[in-house]
Amino acid sequence: xxxxxxxxxxxxxxxxxxxxxxxxxxxxxxxxxxxxxxxxxxxxxxxxxxxxxxxxxxxxxxxxxxxxxxxxxxxxxxxxxxxxxxxxxxxxxxxxxxxxxxxxxxxxxxxxxxxxxxxxxxxxxxxxxxxxxxxxxxxxxxxxxxxxxxxxxxxxxxxxxxxxxxxxxxxxxxxxxxxxxxxxxxxxxxxxxxxxxxxxxxxxxxxxxxxxxxxxxxxxxxxxxxxxxxxxxxxxxxxxxxxxxxxxx
Numbered sequence: 198x199x200x201x202x203x204x205x206x207x208x209x210x211x212x213x214x215x216x217x218x219x220x221x222x223x224x225x226x227x228x229x230x231x232x233x234x235x236x237x238x239x240x241x242x243x244x245x246x247x248x249x250x251x252x253x254x255x256x257x258x259x260x261x262x263x264x265x266x267x268x269x270x271x272x273x274x275x276x277x278x279x280x281x282x283x284x285x286x287x288x289x290x291x292x293x294x295x296x297x298x299x300x301x302x303x304x305x306x307x308x309x310x311x312x313x314x315x316x317x318x319x320x321x322x323x324x325x326x327x328x329x330x331x332x333x334x335x336x337x338x339x340x341x342x343x344x345x346x347x348x349x350x351x352x353x354x355x356x357x358x359x360x361x362x363x364x365x366x367x368x369x370x371x372x373x374x375x376x377x378x379x380x381x382x383x384x385x386x387x388x389x390x391x392x393x394x395x396x397x398x399x400x401x402x403x404x405x406x407x408x409x410x411x412x413x414x415x416x417x418x419x420x421x422x423x424x425x426x427x428x429x430x431x432x433x434x435x436x437x438x439x440x441x442x443x444x445x446x
Contacts, residue, residue, distance in 0.1 A: 199233045199234075201232070201233055201234050201235060201237075202224075202228065204262070205224050205258060205262075206224065208224070208258065208261045209221050209224065212261070219257075220258075222254070223254040223255075223257050223258050224258065226250065226251055226254040227241055227251065227254055227255050227258065230247070230251065235262075235264070235266070235267075238255050238258060239255075239259070239267060239270045241254075241255040242255040242256050242259060242271070242274065242288075243270055243273070243274065245280070249281060249283060249284060252284055252287075253283075253284065253287045256271065256274075256287050256288055256290075256291045257287075259271065259291055259295070260290070260291040260294040260295055263294075263295055263296075264295070265295060265296075265297040265299075267291070268292055268295055268297040268299055268300055269299075271288045271289075271291050271292045271295070272300060272303050274288040275288040275289045275292060275303075275307065275316075275320075276303065276307060278311075278312070282313060282315055282316065285313075285316055285319070286315060286316065286319040289304070289307070289316070289319040289320055289322075289323045290319065290323060290326075292304065292323055292327070293323030293324065293325070293326035293327045293330070294326055294330065295330070296326075296327055296329075296330025296333075297327075298331060300323075301324070301327065301343065301346055301347060301350075304320045304324050304327065305320075305324065305350040307320035308320040308321045308324065308350070308354060308364075309350075309354070314361050314363060314364060317360075317361075317364045318363055318364045318367045321351070321354060321364055321367040321368050321371055322370070322371060324350065324351060325351070325367075325370065325371025325372070325373075325374035325375060326371075326374060327347065328343070328344060328347045328348075328371070328374060328375030328377075329374050329375060331343040331344065331347075332344065332375065344375065344377070345379075347377075348372070348375065348377040348379055348380055351368045351371050351372050351375075351380070352368075352372070352380055352383045354368040355368040355369055355372065355380075355383055355384075355387055355395075355399075356383060356386075356387075362392035362393075362394040362395055363394065365387075365390075365392065365394070365395050366392070366394040366395055366397065366398040367398075369384065369387060369395065369399045369402045370398045370401065372384065372402045372406075373398070373402035373404075373405035373406065374405075376405055376406050376407075377406065378406055378408065380406070381403065381406060381408045381410055381411060384399045384402050384403050384406070384411070385399075385403065385410070385411055385414045387399035388400060388403075388414050388415070388417075388418050388435075393421075393423035393424070393425055393431050394425050396418065396421065396423070396431045397423075397425045397428065397431045397434050400415060400418060400431065400434045400437075400438045401434055401438060403415060403438050404434075404437060404438025404439075404440075404441040404442060405441070407441065407442050407445040408442065409442060411438070411442065412439065412442060412443075415435045415436075415438050415442075416439065418431060418435035419432050419435045419436050419439070420432055421435065
């Protein structure tokens, strides 16, 4: 067993018990092709002649390894309009989980410019997870600048009324992931948006941020009976956010 394969096996050992079978399956899938290095694993992810399952297994292992040097290759996959949508989305998820600051600008560009709504939504979601990962950095200035930049681009997307409700809702949810306190005014304003989806996720984000300033607006929203498909009413989400904020306070 090569040192790199042994490193992959450590991913299985360190994975949560519920993920170990999945992790082992990913390793078995890529090992069937033959890998002995990090470069080999990147090559599998980039190889369009391989099946989607094999390439996604490689992406999953790359994100579990968490090495920033995978970011450039994954971003190339994510920005390639000739790639399958599902592969691009998986690459975006991996980029967000790895947490490299170099991904902020490319993700923001995809969020704003990609012709596919699915990709714009996935890039928005990835920015939210990227903010979580970067918040764990021990370098204060690095963390602060990254936080501010991500908050700025997500607020712009939330406020962009030419964008679809799905993507704008993703922006609100991403702001929740990062617990961006400076976004409270924009999120409160979004509670009055015509889209139920935008109102729903803005209420959710305000609950996660935990700002008492949002209480009056959320109380007004608590009677909103609009249902967001796959979830519940906007009013219920507003009430849940109120409970969360009051518990924090």
